[in-house]
Amino acid sequence: MTETFSVQDSVELAIVERGGFVESRHAGSAIVLGPGGEELTRLGDPDALVLPRSSLKPLQAVAVVTAGAELTGERLALSTASHAGTDRHVAVVREMLSAVGLTEDHLACPASWPSDAATRDVMVRDHFDQAAVRHNCSGKHAAMLTACVATGWDVSGYLDPAHPLQLHIREVVERLTGEKIAATVVDGCGAPVHAMSLTSLARGIHRIGTSSERSPFALHRVAGALVRTVRENPWAVDGPGRSDTLAIERFGVFSKLGAEGVQIMVAPDGTTVALKTLDGSLRAAPLVALSLLAGAGAIAPGNVAEFAAHPLFTVTGGGQPVGRIRATV
Known part of the structure; x- marks a missing residue:
């Protein structure tokens, strides 16, 4: 069976402290690449395979645009999002579909409640049902469908690993990471997700994060536009008060979480x-990533300490703050 790194190959990345008592520890692996792509830090076993989950979306987004999807602005940002399902997010996804003559009925991601609590409460109060367009990956799916229409590929079965779109995505992922895909399985949204090492994921994300819109190569021009658009529209990538949106707003990073404890960031x-994180928890991942960037001199440590005081990372007891989640790297 193909698998990720072991407990023995992990290192502590963060702790959860309650009233001066260390209640939990998050272990995992990480890698830091410098501005030129040079390796700066290795923790645990970053050469072991992982499933990037939604941290793969930036590579998939570059692929769908190079396949012919004409996406700019908010629509391009939504193509790489794990969005909160607010009405604003949903409106953009519907615009993407309408622009190519499709509707949300063409989305193959599962029907879902929005992760934004206020939006979910309104939907329940007004007797709305779960919907595919509310799924946090619906922007990625709408972008995939846009590419299929633009290229003349069949919009049915667009998630099949043998579909021309998915074959193109696989090729682009391998070009960006510089490594052959080790295995392919089904992600939570139904799309293929490709196993790779954290090292190769970091290389691929670094290439995207350092690409120029003035590059002579179309792939790099698309990647540069994606990064700029995400930084201009941080609300679109995640949602109000959520970790990726906050990190992009406060630090100007290119940030993307993935399920089961995966996080990528480019300063x-x-x-x-x-x-x-080996246990799959995301609660400490943004702080660990920011701490590693600060340790590399890419962002100010004081700003990270201020960010760590956000309620997202607060431990409560009796409704009052009694501790914090802390990065230990």
Whole structure:
């Protein structure tokens, strides 16, 4: 069976402290690449395979645009999003589909409740049902469908690994990471997700994060536009008060979480982090990534300490703050 790194190959990345008592520890692996792509830091076993989950979306987004999807602005940002399902997110996804003559009925991702609590409460109050367009991956799916229409590929079965779109995505992923895909399985949204090492994921994300829109190569021009658009539309990539949106707003990083504890970040100077917590928890991942960027001199440590005081990372007891989640790297 193909598998990720072991407990023995992990290192502590973060702790959860309650009233001065260390209640939990998050272990995992991580790698940091410098602005030029040079390796700066290795923690645990970053050469072991991981499933990037939604941290793969930036590579998939570059692929769908190079396949012919004409996406700019908010629509391009939504193509790489794990969005909160707010009405604003959904409106853009519907615009993407309408622009190519499709509707949300063409989405093959599962019907879902929005992860934004306020939006979900309104939907329940008003007796709305779960919907595929509310799924946090619906922007990626709409972008995939856009590419299929643009290229003349069949919009049915677009998630099949043998579909021309998915074969193109696989090729682009391998070009960006510089490594053959080790295995392919089904992601939570139904799309193929490709196993790779954290090292190769970091290389691929670094190439995207340091690409120029003025490059002579179309792939790099698309990647440069994606990064700029995400930084201009941080709300689109995640949602109000959520970790990726907050990190992009406060630090200007290119940030993308993935299920099961995966996080990638690229600082404005190109310093890149890819990490995975072994237990699959995401609660400490943004702080660990920011701490590693600060340790590499890419962002100010004081700003990271201020960010760590956000309620997202607060431990409560009796409704009051009694501790914190802390990065230990």
